[in-house]
Amino acid sequence: MVTRAVSEALPARVTRHAVEQRRLMYHGREFHFVSYDGLPANAKRAQAATDPAWWLMSAGTRWEVMPFQPGQAQEELDRGFTAWLDANVFRSPRAGGA
Numbered sequence: 001m002v003t004r005a006v007s008e009a010l011p012a013r014v015t016r017h018a019v020e021q022r023r024l025m026y027h028g029r030e031f032h033f034v035s036y037d038g039l040p041a042n043a044k045r046a047q048a049a050t051d052p053a054w055w056l057m058s059a060g061t062r063w064e065v066m067p068f069q070p071g072q073a074q075e076e077l078d079r080g081f082t083a084w085l086d087a088n089v090f091r092s093p094r095a096g097g098a
Helices: 073-087
Strands: 002-008 020-026 027-038 053-058 061-067
Touching: 002 073, 020 073, 027 073, 061 073
Parallel strands: none
Antiparallel strands: 002 020, 020 027, 027 053, 053 061
């Protein structure tokens, strides 16, 4: 279960979205989640628009975790983060292999 959670807010620079960060201790490891504003579509690069989302940051890489919803309770965020971690980081190997 969650043993420690810290929330930090960073000032927004160019966008109206205030970047939020959460550090979460889970299964003895610390995970760093950051919210990012969505981006408009870019036809020149054939990129679709993206919605604001929470991302897991690790070793210079990021993985999209779940949609960002302003004002979401910390307990609700922790449940979403831990469910994602269980499904994507701590998933058990398939049973019944050769």
